[in-house]
Amino acid sequence: MTSGTSRAAVDPEQACPIAPVVDIVFSRWTTPILWALNEFGRQRFVELSRRIATITPKVLTQRLRQLERDGLVVRTYHAEVPPRVEYEISELxxxxxxxxxxxxxxASVNLEKVERARQDHDATERVGARRN
Amino acid sequence: MTSGTSRAAVDPEQACPIAPVVDIVFSRWTTPILWALNEFGRQRFVELSRRIATITPKVLTQRLRQLERDGLVVRTYHAEVPPRVEYEISELxxxxxxxxxxxxxxASVNLEKVERARQDHDATERVGARRN
DNA sequence: CGCATTACTATCCTTTAGGTACTCACTATA
DNA sequence: TATAGTGAGTACCTAAAGGATAGTAATGCG
Incomplete structure:
Protein backbone atom coordinates (compact mmCIF):
# COMPACT_ATOMS: atom_id res chain seq x y z
CA MET A 1 0.00 0.00 0.00
CA THR A 2 2.50 2.63 1.10
CA SER A 3 5.07 2.65 -1.63
CA GLY A 4 8.13 3.40 0.47
CA THR A 5 10.43 5.92 -1.10
CA SER A 6 8.51 6.35 -4.36
CA ARG A 7 6.64 9.59 -4.02
CA ALA A 8 3.37 9.50 -5.92
CA ALA A 9 3.17 13.25 -5.76
CA VAL A 10 0.37 14.63 -7.85
CA ASP A 11 -1.58 17.82 -7.88
CA PRO A 12 -4.83 17.86 -5.91
CA GLU A 13 -6.92 17.38 -9.02
CA GLN A 14 -5.15 14.11 -9.66
CA ALA A 15 -5.02 13.08 -6.03
CA CYS A 16 -8.76 13.59 -5.65
CA PRO A 17 -11.02 13.02 -8.64
CA ILE A 18 -13.79 15.12 -7.17
CA ALA A 19 -11.69 18.20 -6.52
CA PRO A 20 -12.68 19.99 -9.75
CA VAL A 21 -16.39 19.54 -9.19
CA VAL A 22 -16.05 20.67 -5.59
CA ASP A 23 -14.49 23.89 -6.83
CA ILE A 24 -17.44 24.46 -9.12
CA VAL A 25 -20.35 23.44 -6.94
CA PHE A 26 -19.19 24.05 -3.40
CA SER A 27 -17.24 27.26 -3.50
CA ARG A 28 -18.40 29.81 -0.96
CA TRP A 29 -22.08 30.93 -1.23
CA THR A 30 -22.84 28.82 -4.28
CA THR A 31 -25.05 26.32 -2.48
CA PRO A 32 -27.34 28.92 -0.88
CA ILE A 33 -27.65 30.65 -4.24
CA LEU A 34 -28.39 27.50 -6.18
CA TRP A 35 -30.75 26.31 -3.48
CA ALA A 36 -32.69 29.57 -3.50
CA LEU A 37 -32.97 29.58 -7.28
CA ASN A 38 -34.03 25.95 -7.32
CA GLU A 39 -36.60 26.31 -4.56
CA PHE A 40 -38.12 29.66 -5.37
CA GLY A 41 -37.64 29.89 -9.11
CA ARG A 42 -36.58 32.86 -11.19
CA GLN A 43 -35.66 35.82 -9.03
CA ARG A 44 -34.25 39.30 -9.26
CA PHE A 45 -30.99 40.38 -7.74
CA VAL A 46 -32.58 42.07 -4.72
CA GLU A 47 -34.83 39.13 -4.04
CA LEU A 48 -31.84 36.85 -3.90
CA SER A 49 -29.87 39.19 -1.69
CA ARG A 50 -32.83 39.59 0.67
CA ARG A 51 -33.33 35.86 0.82
CA ILE A 52 -29.73 35.10 1.60
CA ALA A 53 -29.52 38.22 3.75
CA THR A 54 -25.95 37.95 4.98
CA ILE A 55 -24.33 38.04 1.56
CA THR A 56 -23.07 41.41 0.36
CA PRO A 57 -23.97 42.64 -3.13
CA LYS A 58 -20.35 42.53 -4.21
CA VAL A 59 -19.96 38.88 -3.38
CA LEU A 60 -23.40 38.00 -4.71
CA THR A 61 -22.46 39.56 -8.03
CA GLN A 62 -19.16 37.67 -8.11
CA ARG A 63 -20.77 34.33 -7.38
CA LEU A 64 -23.62 34.86 -9.84
CA ARG A 65 -21.14 35.73 -12.59
CA GLN A 66 -19.19 32.61 -11.83
CA LEU A 67 -22.31 30.44 -11.82
CA GLU A 68 -23.42 32.01 -15.08
CA ARG A 69 -20.05 31.27 -16.66
CA ASP A 70 -20.21 27.68 -15.48
CA GLY A 71 -23.65 27.30 -17.05
CA LEU A 72 -25.45 26.61 -13.78
CA VAL A 73 -27.41 29.86 -13.76
CA VAL A 74 -29.03 31.91 -16.50
CA ARG A 75 -29.04 35.68 -16.30
CA THR A 76 -31.58 37.80 -18.15
CA TYR A 77 -31.17 41.54 -18.42
CA HIS A 78 -34.14 43.81 -19.19
CA ALA A 79 -33.08 47.28 -20.28
CA GLU A 80 -35.67 49.21 -18.32
CA VAL A 81 -35.41 51.95 -15.77
CA PRO A 82 -34.76 51.00 -13.09
CA PRO A 83 -33.02 47.97 -14.58
CA ARG A 84 -34.44 44.53 -14.08
CA VAL A 85 -32.22 41.48 -14.02
CA GLU A 86 -33.53 38.01 -13.44
CA TYR A 87 -31.64 34.91 -12.50
CA GLU A 88 -32.83 31.35 -12.86
CA ILE A 89 -31.28 27.97 -12.48
CA SER A 90 -30.34 26.16 -15.67
CA GLU A 91 -31.05 22.57 -16.54
CA LEU A 92 -27.47 21.77 -15.70
CA ALA A 107 -26.72 15.69 7.20
CA SER A 108 -29.98 14.53 8.75
CA VAL A 109 -28.31 11.29 9.82
CA ASN A 110 -24.81 12.44 10.72
CA LEU A 111 -24.75 16.12 11.54
CA GLU A 112 -25.46 15.52 15.20
CA LYS A 113 -22.60 13.04 15.32
CA VAL A 114 -20.30 15.79 14.18
CA GLU A 115 -21.73 18.07 16.84
CA ARG A 116 -21.12 15.44 19.47
CA ALA A 117 -17.57 14.81 18.25
CA ARG A 118 -16.88 18.51 18.56
CA GLN A 119 -18.20 18.69 22.09
CA ASP A 120 -16.22 15.64 23.13
CA HIS A 121 -13.10 17.01 21.53
CA ASP A 122 -13.45 20.43 23.12
CA ALA A 123 -14.17 18.86 26.49
CA THR A 124 -11.09 16.61 26.53
CA GLU A 125 -9.08 19.55 25.22
CA ARG A 126 -10.00 21.62 28.27
CA VAL A 127 -9.25 18.77 30.68
CA GLY A 128 -6.34 16.76 29.37
CA ALA A 129 -4.62 19.39 27.27
CA ARG A 130 -2.85 17.83 24.30
CA ARG A 131 0.17 15.70 25.04
CA ASN A 132 1.02 16.12 21.42
CA MET B 1 -44.06 31.53 -4.86
CA THR B 2 -42.46 34.94 -4.43
CA SER B 3 -44.26 36.42 -1.50
CA GLY B 4 -44.41 40.03 -2.61
CA THR B 5 -43.43 42.53 0.03
CA SER B 6 -42.85 40.02 2.84
CA ARG B 7 -39.13 39.59 3.11
CA ALA B 8 -38.25 36.08 4.20
CA ALA B 9 -34.75 37.17 5.17
CA VAL B 10 -32.90 34.42 6.98
CA ASP B 11 -29.29 33.63 7.59
CA PRO B 12 -27.62 31.31 5.07
CA GLU B 13 -27.95 28.30 7.33
CA GLN B 14 -31.71 28.77 7.31
CA ALA B 15 -31.92 29.72 3.67
CA CYS B 16 -30.05 26.61 2.63
CA PRO B 17 -30.41 23.45 4.71
CA ILE B 18 -27.21 21.98 3.39
CA ALA B 19 -25.02 24.96 4.27
CA PRO B 20 -23.77 23.53 7.57
CA VAL B 21 -22.72 20.22 6.08
CA VAL B 22 -21.02 21.97 3.20
CA ASP B 23 -18.92 23.89 5.71
CA ILE B 24 -17.88 20.65 7.34
CA VAL B 25 -17.27 18.42 4.36
CA PHE B 26 -16.33 20.77 1.55
CA SER B 27 -14.16 23.40 3.10
CA ARG B 28 -10.87 23.85 1.30
CA TRP B 29 -8.60 20.77 1.06
CA THR B 30 -10.92 18.51 3.03
CA THR B 31 -11.98 16.39 0.08
CA PRO B 32 -8.44 15.56 -1.08
CA ILE B 33 -7.50 14.68 2.49
CA LEU B 34 -10.52 12.50 3.12
CA TRP B 35 -10.15 10.90 -0.28
CA ALA B 36 -6.51 10.05 0.34
CA LEU B 37 -7.24 8.59 3.76
CA ASN B 38 -10.16 6.61 2.42
CA GLU B 39 -8.29 5.26 -0.62
CA PHE B 40 -4.87 4.56 0.85
CA GLY B 41 -5.69 3.87 4.47
CA ARG B 42 -3.83 4.99 7.57
CA GLN B 43 -1.02 7.35 6.72
CA ARG B 44 1.59 9.54 8.33
CA PHE B 45 1.73 13.29 8.00
CA VAL B 46 4.50 13.29 5.39
CA GLU B 47 2.80 10.64 3.32
CA LEU B 48 -0.31 12.76 3.16
CA SER B 49 1.58 15.90 2.32
CA ARG B 50 3.54 14.10 -0.40
CA ARG B 51 0.37 12.64 -1.83
CA ILE B 52 -1.44 15.94 -1.96
CA ALA B 53 1.79 17.70 -2.89
CA THR B 54 0.52 21.26 -3.31
CA ILE B 55 -0.73 21.63 0.24
CA THR B 56 1.60 23.32 2.70
CA PRO B 57 2.26 21.78 6.13
CA LYS B 58 0.62 24.67 7.91
CA VAL B 59 -2.64 24.25 6.07
CA LEU B 60 -2.51 20.46 6.22
CA THR B 61 -2.16 20.68 9.98
CA GLN B 62 -5.06 23.11 10.22
CA ARG B 63 -7.35 20.94 8.14
CA LEU B 64 -6.39 17.73 9.92
CA ARG B 65 -7.09 19.33 13.29
CA GLN B 66 -10.46 20.47 12.03
CA LEU B 67 -11.31 17.03 10.63
CA GLU B 68 -10.20 15.42 13.88
CA ARG B 69 -12.42 17.76 15.87
CA ASP B 70 -15.36 16.99 13.59
CA GLY B 71 -14.82 13.27 14.14
CA LEU B 72 -14.08 12.48 10.50
CA VAL B 73 -10.43 11.63 11.06
CA VAL B 74 -8.57 9.88 13.88
CA ARG B 75 -5.10 10.98 14.87
CA THR B 76 -2.64 8.69 16.65
CA TYR B 77 0.55 10.02 18.16
CA HIS B 78 3.53 7.75 18.86
CA ALA B 79 6.10 9.34 21.16
CA GLU B 80 9.19 8.18 19.30
CA VAL B 81 12.11 10.01 17.81
CA PRO B 82 11.56 11.15 15.20
CA PRO B 83 7.89 11.41 16.13
CA ARG B 84 5.36 9.31 14.30
CA VAL B 85 1.80 10.50 13.84
CA GLU B 86 -0.75 8.50 11.93
CA TYR B 87 -4.04 9.63 10.53
CA GLU B 88 -6.91 7.43 9.48
CA ILE B 89 -10.45 8.01 8.42
CA SER B 90 -13.15 7.33 11.01
CA GLU B 91 -16.36 5.41 10.49
CA LEU B 92 -18.18 8.71 10.28
CA ALA B 107 -18.80 15.00 -12.56
CA SER B 108 -18.33 12.22 -15.09
CA VAL B 109 -21.62 13.16 -16.74
CA ASN B 110 -21.62 16.95 -16.41
CA LEU B 111 -18.12 18.28 -15.98
CA GLU B 112 -17.58 18.63 -19.69
CA LYS B 113 -20.83 20.57 -19.97
CA VAL B 114 -19.41 23.07 -17.51
CA GLU B 115 -16.22 23.25 -19.55
CA ARG B 116 -18.24 23.89 -22.67
CA ALA B 117 -20.33 26.54 -20.96
CA ARG B 118 -17.18 28.31 -19.89
CA GLN B 119 -15.73 28.27 -23.38
CA ASP B 120 -18.97 29.55 -24.89
CA HIS B 121 -19.20 32.25 -22.26
CA ASP B 122 -15.62 33.40 -22.71
CA ALA B 123 -16.01 33.37 -26.50
CA THR B 124 -19.15 35.54 -26.56
CA GLU B 125 -17.52 37.77 -23.96
CA ARG B 126 -14.63 38.49 -26.29
CA VAL B 127 -16.91 39.13 -29.26
CA GLY B 128 -20.11 40.75 -28.08
CA ALA B 129 -18.86 42.37 -24.92
CA ARG B 130 -21.59 42.57 -22.30
CA ARG B 131 -24.46 44.91 -23.02
CA ASN B 132 -25.16 44.66 -19.34
C1' DC C 1 30.52 16.74 15.00
C1' DG C 2 27.27 17.22 11.52
C1' DC C 3 23.52 15.53 8.92
C1' DA C 4 19.04 13.37 8.41
C1' DT C 5 14.42 12.49 10.01
C1' DT C 6 9.39 13.90 11.43
C1' DA C 7 5.75 16.71 12.60
C1' DC C 8 4.97 20.36 13.03
C1' DT C 9 5.28 26.15 14.29
C1' DA C 10 6.57 31.15 13.06
C1' DT C 11 6.72 34.70 10.06
C1' DC C 12 5.61 37.12 6.22
C1' DC C 13 2.96 38.02 1.99
C1' DT C 14 -0.94 37.55 -1.18
C1' DT C 15 -5.54 36.49 -2.17
C1' DT C 16 -10.28 36.34 -0.88
C1' DA C 17 -14.17 37.86 1.62
C1' DG C 18 -16.84 41.41 4.02
C1' DG C 19 -18.59 46.42 4.98
C1' DT C 20 -20.07 50.76 3.53
C1' DA C 21 -20.87 54.14 0.34
C1' DC C 22 -21.64 55.58 -4.17
C1' DT C 23 -23.08 55.65 -9.32
C1' DC C 24 -26.24 55.44 -13.52
C1' DA C 25 -30.27 56.46 -16.04
C1' DC C 26 -34.52 57.57 -15.70
C1' DT C 27 -39.33 58.35 -13.48
C1' DA C 28 -42.57 59.91 -10.22
C1' DT C 29 -43.55 63.40 -7.11
C1' DA C 30 -43.46 68.14 -4.95
C1' DT D 1 -37.87 72.73 -12.34
C1' DA D 2 -35.82 70.48 -8.26
C1' DT D 3 -35.77 66.49 -5.65
C1' DA D 4 -36.14 61.87 -4.30
C1' DG D 5 -36.42 57.06 -5.42
C1' DT D 6 -35.43 52.76 -7.87
C1' DG D 7 -32.52 48.29 -9.08
C1' DA D 8 -28.29 46.45 -10.08
C1' DG D 9 -24.59 46.72 -9.41
C1' DT D 10 -19.09 49.28 -8.51
C1' DA D 11 -15.42 51.38 -5.78
C1' DC D 12 -12.83 51.41 -2.06
C1' DC D 13 -11.09 49.91 2.21
C1' DT D 14 -10.35 46.61 6.04
C1' DA D 15 -10.33 41.81 7.94
C1' DA D 16 -9.64 37.09 7.47
C1' DA D 17 -8.00 33.09 5.26
C1' DG D 18 -4.63 30.82 2.54
C1' DG D 19 0.12 30.14 0.74
C1' DA D 20 5.47 30.33 0.73
C1' DT D 21 9.54 29.82 3.19
C1' DA D 22 12.26 28.94 7.01
C1' DG D 23 12.99 27.20 11.47
C1' DT D 24 12.53 24.02 15.84
C1' DA D 25 13.02 19.77 18.91
C1' DA D 26 15.03 15.24 19.94
C1' DT D 27 17.67 11.62 18.59
C1' DG D 28 20.25 7.95 15.53
C1' DC D 29 23.83 7.31 12.27
C1' DG D 30 28.26 7.97 9.78
Missing amino acids: GRSLAPLFAHLAEW | GRSLAPLFAHLAEW
Missing part, protein backbone atom coordinates in the same frame (compact mmCIF):
# COMPACT_ATOMS: atom_id res chain seq x y z
CA GLY A 93 -27.94 23.45 -12.36
CA ARG A 94 -31.13 21.52 -11.71
CA SER A 95 -29.24 18.30 -12.33
CA LEU A 96 -27.54 18.93 -8.99
CA ALA A 97 -30.80 18.53 -7.07
CA PRO A 98 -30.42 14.78 -6.33
CA LEU A 99 -26.89 15.40 -5.15
CA PHE A 100 -28.06 18.11 -2.80
CA ALA A 101 -30.79 15.79 -1.56
CA HIS A 102 -28.17 13.16 -0.88
CA LEU A 103 -26.18 15.70 1.06
CA ALA A 104 -29.24 16.72 3.06
CA GLU A 105 -29.87 13.06 3.79
CA TRP A 106 -26.34 12.58 5.07
CA GLY B 93 -15.73 9.81 7.63
CA ARG B 94 -16.20 6.60 5.70
CA SER B 95 -19.93 7.23 5.67
CA LEU B 96 -19.23 10.01 3.18
CA ALA B 97 -18.00 7.57 0.56
CA PRO B 98 -21.36 7.09 -1.24
CA LEU B 99 -21.81 10.84 -1.32
CA PHE B 100 -18.39 11.28 -2.89
CA ALA B 101 -19.23 8.55 -5.38
CA HIS B 102 -22.42 10.41 -6.26
CA LEU B 103 -20.39 13.56 -6.79
CA ALA B 104 -17.91 11.70 -8.99
CA GLU B 105 -20.82 10.33 -10.97
CA TRP B 106 -22.24 13.81 -11.51
Whole structure:
Protein backbone atom coordinates (compact mmCIF):
# COMPACT_ATOMS: atom_id res chain seq x y z
CA MET A 1 0.00 0.00 0.00
CA THR A 2 2.50 2.63 1.10
CA SER A 3 5.07 2.65 -1.63
CA GLY A 4 8.13 3.40 0.47
CA THR A 5 10.43 5.92 -1.10
CA SER A 6 8.51 6.35 -4.36
CA ARG A 7 6.64 9.59 -4.02
CA ALA A 8 3.37 9.50 -5.92
CA ALA A 9 3.17 13.25 -5.76
CA VAL A 10 0.37 14.63 -7.85
CA ASP A 11 -1.58 17.82 -7.88
CA PRO A 12 -4.83 17.86 -5.91
CA GLU A 13 -6.92 17.38 -9.02
CA GLN A 14 -5.15 14.11 -9.66
CA ALA A 15 -5.02 13.08 -6.03
CA CYS A 16 -8.76 13.59 -5.65
CA PRO A 17 -11.02 13.02 -8.64
CA ILE A 18 -13.79 15.12 -7.17
CA ALA A 19 -11.69 18.20 -6.52
CA PRO A 20 -12.68 19.99 -9.75
CA VAL A 21 -16.39 19.54 -9.19
CA VAL A 22 -16.05 20.67 -5.59
CA ASP A 23 -14.49 23.89 -6.83
CA ILE A 24 -17.44 24.46 -9.12
CA VAL A 25 -20.35 23.44 -6.94
CA PHE A 26 -19.19 24.05 -3.40
CA SER A 27 -17.24 27.26 -3.50
CA ARG A 28 -18.40 29.81 -0.96
CA TRP A 29 -22.08 30.93 -1.23
CA THR A 30 -22.84 28.82 -4.28
CA THR A 31 -25.05 26.32 -2.48
CA PRO A 32 -27.34 28.92 -0.88
CA ILE A 33 -27.65 30.65 -4.24
CA LEU A 34 -28.39 27.50 -6.18
CA TRP A 35 -30.75 26.31 -3.48
CA ALA A 36 -32.69 29.57 -3.50
CA LEU A 37 -32.97 29.58 -7.28
CA ASN A 38 -34.03 25.95 -7.32
CA GLU A 39 -36.60 26.31 -4.56
CA PHE A 40 -38.12 29.66 -5.37
CA GLY A 41 -37.64 29.89 -9.11
CA ARG A 42 -36.58 32.86 -11.19
CA GLN A 43 -35.66 35.82 -9.03
CA ARG A 44 -34.25 39.30 -9.26
CA PHE A 45 -30.99 40.38 -7.74
CA VAL A 46 -32.58 42.07 -4.72
CA GLU A 47 -34.83 39.13 -4.04
CA LEU A 48 -31.84 36.85 -3.90
CA SER A 49 -29.87 39.19 -1.69
CA ARG A 50 -32.83 39.59 0.67
CA ARG A 51 -33.33 35.86 0.82
CA ILE A 52 -29.73 35.10 1.60
CA ALA A 53 -29.52 38.22 3.75
CA THR A 54 -25.95 37.95 4.98
CA ILE A 55 -24.33 38.04 1.56
CA THR A 56 -23.07 41.41 0.36
CA PRO A 57 -23.97 42.64 -3.13
CA LYS A 58 -20.35 42.53 -4.21
CA VAL A 59 -19.96 38.88 -3.38
CA LEU A 60 -23.40 38.00 -4.71
CA THR A 61 -22.46 39.56 -8.03
CA GLN A 62 -19.16 37.67 -8.11
CA ARG A 63 -20.77 34.33 -7.38
CA LEU A 64 -23.62 34.86 -9.84
CA ARG A 65 -21.14 35.73 -12.59
CA GLN A 66 -19.19 32.61 -11.83
CA LEU A 67 -22.31 30.44 -11.82
CA GLU A 68 -23.42 32.01 -15.08
CA ARG A 69 -20.05 31.27 -16.66
CA ASP A 70 -20.21 27.68 -15.48
CA GLY A 71 -23.65 27.30 -17.05
CA LEU A 72 -25.45 26.61 -13.78
CA VAL A 73 -27.41 29.86 -13.76
CA VAL A 74 -29.03 31.91 -16.50
CA ARG A 75 -29.04 35.68 -16.30
CA THR A 76 -31.58 37.80 -18.15
CA TYR A 77 -31.17 41.54 -18.42
CA HIS A 78 -34.14 43.81 -19.19
CA ALA A 79 -33.08 47.28 -20.28
CA GLU A 80 -35.67 49.21 -18.32
CA VAL A 81 -35.41 51.95 -15.77
CA PRO A 82 -34.76 51.00 -13.09
CA PRO A 83 -33.02 47.97 -14.58
CA ARG A 84 -34.44 44.53 -14.08
CA VAL A 85 -32.22 41.48 -14.02
CA GLU A 86 -33.53 38.01 -13.44
CA TYR A 87 -31.64 34.91 -12.50
CA GLU A 88 -32.83 31.35 -12.86
CA ILE A 89 -31.28 27.97 -12.48
CA SER A 90 -30.34 26.16 -15.67
CA GLU A 91 -31.05 22.57 -16.54
CA LEU A 92 -27.47 21.77 -15.70
CA GLY A 93 -27.94 23.45 -12.36
CA ARG A 94 -31.13 21.52 -11.71
CA SER A 95 -29.24 18.30 -12.33
CA LEU A 96 -27.54 18.93 -8.99
CA ALA A 97 -30.80 18.53 -7.07
CA PRO A 98 -30.42 14.78 -6.33
CA LEU A 99 -26.89 15.40 -5.15
CA PHE A 100 -28.06 18.11 -2.80
CA ALA A 101 -30.79 15.79 -1.56
CA HIS A 102 -28.17 13.16 -0.88
CA LEU A 103 -26.18 15.70 1.06
CA ALA A 104 -29.24 16.72 3.06
CA GLU A 105 -29.87 13.06 3.79
CA TRP A 106 -26.34 12.58 5.07
CA ALA A 107 -26.72 15.69 7.20
CA SER A 108 -29.98 14.53 8.75
CA VAL A 109 -28.31 11.29 9.82
CA ASN A 110 -24.81 12.44 10.72
CA LEU A 111 -24.75 16.12 11.54
CA GLU A 112 -25.46 15.52 15.20
CA LYS A 113 -22.60 13.04 15.32
CA VAL A 114 -20.30 15.79 14.18
CA GLU A 115 -21.73 18.07 16.84
CA ARG A 116 -21.12 15.44 19.47
CA ALA A 117 -17.57 14.81 18.25
CA ARG A 118 -16.88 18.51 18.56
CA GLN A 119 -18.20 18.69 22.09
CA ASP A 120 -16.22 15.64 23.13
CA HIS A 121 -13.10 17.01 21.53
CA ASP A 122 -13.45 20.43 23.12
CA ALA A 123 -14.17 18.86 26.49
CA THR A 124 -11.09 16.61 26.53
CA GLU A 125 -9.08 19.55 25.22
CA ARG A 126 -10.00 21.62 28.27
CA VAL A 127 -9.25 18.77 30.68
CA GLY A 128 -6.34 16.76 29.37
CA ALA A 129 -4.62 19.39 27.27
CA ARG A 130 -2.85 17.83 24.30
CA ARG A 131 0.17 15.70 25.04
CA ASN A 132 1.02 16.12 21.42
CA MET B 1 -44.06 31.53 -4.86
CA THR B 2 -42.46 34.94 -4.43
CA SER B 3 -44.26 36.42 -1.50
CA GLY B 4 -44.41 40.03 -2.61
CA THR B 5 -43.43 42.53 0.03
CA SER B 6 -42.85 40.02 2.84
CA ARG B 7 -39.13 39.59 3.11
CA ALA B 8 -38.25 36.08 4.20
CA ALA B 9 -34.75 37.17 5.17
CA VAL B 10 -32.90 34.42 6.98
CA ASP B 11 -29.29 33.63 7.59
CA PRO B 12 -27.62 31.31 5.07
CA GLU B 13 -27.95 28.30 7.33
CA GLN B 14 -31.71 28.77 7.31
CA ALA B 15 -31.92 29.72 3.67
CA CYS B 16 -30.05 26.61 2.63
CA PRO B 17 -30.41 23.45 4.71
CA ILE B 18 -27.21 21.98 3.39
CA ALA B 19 -25.02 24.96 4.27
CA PRO B 20 -23.77 23.53 7.57
CA VAL B 21 -22.72 20.22 6.08
CA VAL B 22 -21.02 21.97 3.20
CA ASP B 23 -18.92 23.89 5.71
CA ILE B 24 -17.88 20.65 7.34
CA VAL B 25 -17.27 18.42 4.36
CA PHE B 26 -16.33 20.77 1.55
CA SER B 27 -14.16 23.40 3.10
CA ARG B 28 -10.87 23.85 1.30
CA TRP B 29 -8.60 20.77 1.06
CA THR B 30 -10.92 18.51 3.03
CA THR B 31 -11.98 16.39 0.08
CA PRO B 32 -8.44 15.56 -1.08
CA ILE B 33 -7.50 14.68 2.49
CA LEU B 34 -10.52 12.50 3.12
CA TRP B 35 -10.15 10.90 -0.28
CA ALA B 36 -6.51 10.05 0.34
CA LEU B 37 -7.24 8.59 3.76
CA ASN B 38 -10.16 6.61 2.42
CA GLU B 39 -8.29 5.26 -0.62
CA PHE B 40 -4.87 4.56 0.85
CA GLY B 41 -5.69 3.87 4.47
CA ARG B 42 -3.83 4.99 7.57
CA GLN B 43 -1.02 7.35 6.72
CA ARG B 44 1.59 9.54 8.33
CA PHE B 45 1.73 13.29 8.00
CA VAL B 46 4.50 13.29 5.39
CA GLU B 47 2.80 10.64 3.32
CA LEU B 48 -0.31 12.76 3.16
CA SER B 49 1.58 15.90 2.32
CA ARG B 50 3.54 14.10 -0.40
CA ARG B 51 0.37 12.64 -1.83
CA ILE B 52 -1.44 15.94 -1.96
CA ALA B 53 1.79 17.70 -2.89
CA THR B 54 0.52 21.26 -3.31
CA ILE B 55 -0.73 21.63 0.24
CA THR B 56 1.60 23.32 2.70
CA PRO B 57 2.26 21.78 6.13
CA LYS B 58 0.62 24.67 7.91
CA VAL B 59 -2.64 24.25 6.07
CA LEU B 60 -2.51 20.46 6.22
CA THR B 61 -2.16 20.68 9.98
CA GLN B 62 -5.06 23.11 10.22
CA ARG B 63 -7.35 20.94 8.14
CA LEU B 64 -6.39 17.73 9.92
CA ARG B 65 -7.09 19.33 13.29
CA GLN B 66 -10.46 20.47 12.03
CA LEU B 67 -11.31 17.03 10.63
CA GLU B 68 -10.20 15.42 13.88
CA ARG B 69 -12.42 17.76 15.87
CA ASP B 70 -15.36 16.99 13.59
CA GLY B 71 -14.82 13.27 14.14
CA LEU B 72 -14.08 12.48 10.50
CA VAL B 73 -10.43 11.63 11.06
CA VAL B 74 -8.57 9.88 13.88
CA ARG B 75 -5.10 10.98 14.87
CA THR B 76 -2.64 8.69 16.65
CA TYR B 77 0.55 10.02 18.16
CA HIS B 78 3.53 7.75 18.86
CA ALA B 79 6.10 9.34 21.16
CA GLU B 80 9.19 8.18 19.30
CA VAL B 81 12.11 10.01 17.81
CA PRO B 82 11.56 11.15 15.20
CA PRO B 83 7.89 11.41 16.13
CA ARG B 84 5.36 9.31 14.30
CA VAL B 85 1.80 10.50 13.84
CA GLU B 86 -0.75 8.50 11.93
CA TYR B 87 -4.04 9.63 10.53
CA GLU B 88 -6.91 7.43 9.48
CA ILE B 89 -10.45 8.01 8.42
CA SER B 90 -13.15 7.33 11.01
CA GLU B 91 -16.36 5.41 10.49
CA LEU B 92 -18.18 8.71 10.28
CA GLY B 93 -15.73 9.81 7.63
CA ARG B 94 -16.20 6.60 5.70
CA SER B 95 -19.93 7.23 5.67
CA LEU B 96 -19.23 10.01 3.18
CA ALA B 97 -18.00 7.57 0.56
CA PRO B 98 -21.36 7.09 -1.24
CA LEU B 99 -21.81 10.84 -1.32
CA PHE B 100 -18.39 11.28 -2.89
CA ALA B 101 -19.23 8.55 -5.38
CA HIS B 102 -22.42 10.41 -6.26
CA LEU B 103 -20.39 13.56 -6.79
CA ALA B 104 -17.91 11.70 -8.99
CA GLU B 105 -20.82 10.33 -10.97
CA TRP B 106 -22.24 13.81 -11.51
CA ALA B 107 -18.80 15.00 -12.56
CA SER B 108 -18.33 12.22 -15.09
CA VAL B 109 -21.62 13.16 -16.74
CA ASN B 110 -21.62 16.95 -16.41
CA LEU B 111 -18.12 18.28 -15.98
CA GLU B 112 -17.58 18.63 -19.69
CA LYS B 113 -20.83 20.57 -19.97
CA VAL B 114 -19.41 23.07 -17.51
CA GLU B 115 -16.22 23.25 -19.55
CA ARG B 116 -18.24 23.89 -22.67
CA ALA B 117 -20.33 26.54 -20.96
CA ARG B 118 -17.18 28.31 -19.89
CA GLN B 119 -15.73 28.27 -23.38
CA ASP B 120 -18.97 29.55 -24.89
CA HIS B 121 -19.20 32.25 -22.26
CA ASP B 122 -15.62 33.40 -22.71
CA ALA B 123 -16.01 33.37 -26.50
CA THR B 124 -19.15 35.54 -26.56
CA GLU B 125 -17.52 37.77 -23.96
CA ARG B 126 -14.63 38.49 -26.29
CA VAL B 127 -16.91 39.13 -29.26
CA GLY B 128 -20.11 40.75 -28.08
CA ALA B 129 -18.86 42.37 -24.92
CA ARG B 130 -21.59 42.57 -22.30
CA ARG B 131 -24.46 44.91 -23.02
CA ASN B 132 -25.16 44.66 -19.34
C1' DC C 1 30.52 16.74 15.00
C1' DG C 2 27.27 17.22 11.52
C1' DC C 3 23.52 15.53 8.92
C1' DA C 4 19.04 13.37 8.41
C1' DT C 5 14.42 12.49 10.01
C1' DT C 6 9.39 13.90 11.43
C1' DA C 7 5.75 16.71 12.60
C1' DC C 8 4.97 20.36 13.03
C1' DT C 9 5.28 26.15 14.29
C1' DA C 10 6.57 31.15 13.06
C1' DT C 11 6.72 34.70 10.06
C1' DC C 12 5.61 37.12 6.22
C1' DC C 13 2.96 38.02 1.99
C1' DT C 14 -0.94 37.55 -1.18
C1' DT C 15 -5.54 36.49 -2.17
C1' DT C 16 -10.28 36.34 -0.88
C1' DA C 17 -14.17 37.86 1.62
C1' DG C 18 -16.84 41.41 4.02
C1' DG C 19 -18.59 46.42 4.98
C1' DT C 20 -20.07 50.76 3.53
C1' DA C 21 -20.87 54.14 0.34
C1' DC C 22 -21.64 55.58 -4.17
C1' DT C 23 -23.08 55.65 -9.32
C1' DC C 24 -26.24 55.44 -13.52
C1' DA C 25 -30.27 56.46 -16.04
C1' DC C 26 -34.52 57.57 -15.70
C1' DT C 27 -39.33 58.35 -13.48
C1' DA C 28 -42.57 59.91 -10.22
C1' DT C 29 -43.55 63.40 -7.11
C1' DA C 30 -43.46 68.14 -4.95
C1' DT D 1 -37.87 72.73 -12.34
C1' DA D 2 -35.82 70.48 -8.26
C1' DT D 3 -35.77 66.49 -5.65
C1' DA D 4 -36.14 61.87 -4.30
C1' DG D 5 -36.42 57.06 -5.42
C1' DT D 6 -35.43 52.76 -7.87
C1' DG D 7 -32.52 48.29 -9.08
C1' DA D 8 -28.29 46.45 -10.08
C1' DG D 9 -24.59 46.72 -9.41
C1' DT D 10 -19.09 49.28 -8.51
C1' DA D 11 -15.42 51.38 -5.78
C1' DC D 12 -12.83 51.41 -2.06
C1' DC D 13 -11.09 49.91 2.21
C1' DT D 14 -10.35 46.61 6.04
C1' DA D 15 -10.33 41.81 7.94
C1' DA D 16 -9.64 37.09 7.47
C1' DA D 17 -8.00 33.09 5.26
C1' DG D 18 -4.63 30.82 2.54
C1' DG D 19 0.12 30.14 0.74
C1' DA D 20 5.47 30.33 0.73
C1' DT D 21 9.54 29.82 3.19
C1' DA D 22 12.26 28.94 7.01
C1' DG D 23 12.99 27.20 11.47
C1' DT D 24 12.53 24.02 15.84
C1' DA D 25 13.02 19.77 18.91
C1' DA D 26 15.03 15.24 19.94
C1' DT D 27 17.67 11.62 18.59
C1' DG D 28 20.25 7.95 15.53
C1' DC D 29 23.83 7.31 12.27
C1' DG D 30 28.26 7.97 9.78
